[in-house]
Amino acid sequence: MFEIKKIIGGLLMPLPLFAIFAFIMLLMAFKGRKSALVLSSLSLAALLTLSMPFFAHQIIKNNEPASLTFNALKHPKIDKIVVLGCDINPNAALSANNQLGNCALSRLVEGVKLAKQYPKAQLIVSGGGYKNVTNSGLMFKTAISLGINKNRISQNPHAMDTAAEAKLLAPKLVDFKVALVTSVLHMARAKSLFNAQGIDVIPAATDYHNFAATPLYKQFIPNAEALRVVTQYAHEVLGNGWINMRRWINPEAL
Template sequence: MFELKKILGGLLMPLPLLGLLSLILLIFALKHRKLVITLSFLSLATLLLASTPWVANLLIKQNQPTSLAFSINDHPSIDKIVVLGCDINPNPALSANSQLGNCALTRLVEGIRLANIYPQAQLIVSGGGYEKVTNSALMYKTAISLGMNKSRIVQNPNAMDTAQEAAFLASKLVDYNTVLVTSVSHMPRAINLFNAQGITVIPAATDYHNFAAYPWYKQLIPNAKALLVVTQFAHEVLGDTWIKIRRTINPEAL
């Protein structure tokens, strides 16, 4: 079921969805030439527009509030710092930090920064993986290589998505001041899932983007970074929708 959810979710992202739709429409173009070519044009045009910094910024500007960033002045003490997993690139020939994707590295850097500010806090690195390599293990090794004492770090290697991360960690976070580190686009859904487990967390959002700062001549030129951010936005929309569907079917679902 987990694999099926990930496959279907992946296929519904902008690039595979619009790309496959265009391919299917072109295949049927021989029979319904005018209609299918029109739809193919619209599909490809949508994909190109979704890849522009201008459209990306329109989508995300209301979903990246700075209020989700961590404020040191508001929190004199912290007990736990939870860093949620993200992308990895397993390769045993590389160091641990080189196997972490940009998203995972950005989150880990924020977690280590907070751990240095709160030297008594425990750092919890979370996330499963594949090819016998886990996100949490790579974060653990990277944090140690950057000067963290391994006695302060706890791994959560078996969680394959945010719901599992919240479920597996809940018992370790009860009655503690807990900071949650994740990407700003992912933060609302992550807070929702941790709250459902009875855990109140303090957000420490990272991985912000500001395409409005791009020069005007770059705003309408498609690029891979803008498409990646739009894909992350779509992923969160699907994730929120999935939670609502599950809770509609079963009000007890977390």
């Protein structure tokens, strides 16, 4: 079920969705259907538009509020720091930090920073993986290399998505002050899932973007980073839709 969900979700992201649509329309065009040429052209135009920094900024600018960053002045005490998993690139020839993707590194750096601000807090690194390498394992090793005592770090290696992370970690977080570290675009969904498990978390968002700072002459040139961020946003929209559907069918589902 998990693999099927991920495959379907992946195919609904901007790049594969519009590319597949355009391919189908082009096949139809070869059969003499002019409408297929028009639709395929629109599909490719949409893909190029979503890849432009200007339009990427318009899509995400209201979904990355600075208010979701952590403010230490408002929280004199933190008991647990939970860092949610993200992308990994398993390669036994590389050090742990070089096997973490940019998203995972951004989250871990924020978690380590908080761990140093709150020396009595426990650092919990989360996330499953593949090829016998887990996100939590790589974060664990990297956090140690960044100066965090291994006895302060706990791993959650069996969760393959945010819902599982919330469910598996909830029993360890009850009645504690918990800082939740994840990407800003992911924070709303993550917070909702932890709240559903009865855990009131304090947002510590990271992995912000600001395409408005891109030089004007680059604003309308498609690039992979802009498309990646739009894809990340689309993933959250789809994820929230899935949660809302599950909760509509069964309020106790997530």
